[in-house]
Amino acid sequence: MAGVISTSLSGIRYLLDNLPEFWQLLAEHLVLVVASEIIAISIAVPLGVIAARHEKLKSPILSVGNVAQTVPPLAIIALMFPILGLGFLPSFVALFIYALLPVLVNTITGLESVDEGTIDAAKGMGMTQNERLTKIRFPLALPIIFAGIRTSTVINVGTAYLAFFIGGGGLGAWVISGINLFNMPQVFAGAISGAVLAISLDLLLAAVESRLGNSGPASAQVAA
């Protein structure tokens, strides 16, 4: 226990001693995560809408997403190397592929979880299919979709460490080279900052979510 604490402290000291490098690695990491996540969301959400609307397309879309998720992230990163070479682009593509599934699954689940009575009412009141989607289904599914985005983002922060293997940069530089050199303070410095980054992004998204999802107080029914 004492060893862990002293190593953590030495990790923080390492970080403070190498602050300029830290900021650069953090920026690289953040750009990789944010860019791949944004593209993943902008593909997965429409794909989820299509899948939820067309029963026939649902299982092929989901199986593609599932396969992407079952391949280990390290393998995806490695597979990108012969196709796209080294650097930012292959890392970005690998992370994007890996971030798709949680968003896709939650989009489909969210859209399908909307109460059929509600949809029936919307239909009976004369909403077109698009109006039902944009005014009813999507807003009601938003909390679940957002949960998927948060999961995906947190996983993405972790996966992005592997980008270092194909020259994508990021905090993986400290962790992986630290392991190779058995430089534990360096490993800790990279790991702790990544954990803090994941938690911060999660909290940030939660804040955005509570702003967006104007679904009222989540408190239970109040009888009057």
Added chain:
Amino acid sequence: MIEFEDVTKVYADGTEAIDGINFTVEEGTTTVLVGPSGCGKTTSMKLVNRLEEPTEGTVYVNGTDNQELDKIDLRRGIGYVIQEIGLFDHLTVGENIATVPELVGWDQSRIDDRVDELLELMDLSPEYRDQYPRELSGGQRQRIGVARALAADPDILLMDEPFGALDPITRENLQDEFLQIQDRINTTILFVTHSIDEALKMGDRIAIFDVGEVVQYDTPAEILSNPKNEFVENFIGENQTFKQLSITPVREVMDDPQAYESAESEVAPAADGGEYYSISPDSSLQVGLTRLLSIEHTTLPVVDGGEVVGFLTEDHVRSYFDSAGEP
């Protein structure tokens, strides 16, 4: 006005939901479709706003074959209330009520006025406007559901078991309130329920369904006194005469005030004895009888707008009871 002409509905899997039904809902009246579950009553209702399409036959809405109307426009012109209420939980009460007016593009001030008006009609205070449906009780939610259906002033209102999910007391209250609202709006209403008591209470006319067919289409009084066959008789159940009392207004059996001028001592005091010892001509005979039994007099004055318009006696109720008991 809604007309069903030889309407048959067969689902894709071959089940026949309704088989050649015919009936007309006159403008401004309420017709209740009643029957056991799976009898096709909800399907029939959904044929009106084209949530279902007929296999054969025609449904006329205000004289036009509804197949010739645009589905979306048709639905926006028809109020729709369902059992699960189907309120939009992510929208406030005000936004829920404003749904159809917004779809058809009313301007904001007109929508605001309409929402206020409907909250008042539903006896809900204006503070509910900015609350979310989940914060309300079942009865309040149901009121919002009705208000939302009435928002764009539809000629036709479809109600599918609107009070089904409520406790008996709330249901009873909402039924009474809705009957009053019904008097104030000139809307043609098609009402679906599985409860014959609700049907007798709410309907100007009742269509009794049995597996895909309308077995009897009549006024509540006619159905009670002349059930067409055994199915209808069984469906009405016990206590037919007592049910009849609950749908007959006092007005129909009371005597003229002149007839009792000589026998004033028998009359329960109307003016100085408090309002309790009188009855409105629109109350049911069931209420009248209960009140007669609870006072010491044998004659009850019928008071409308502060004036005595007639008298009700136990003999009236008895003779009505006797005549209603005979088929």
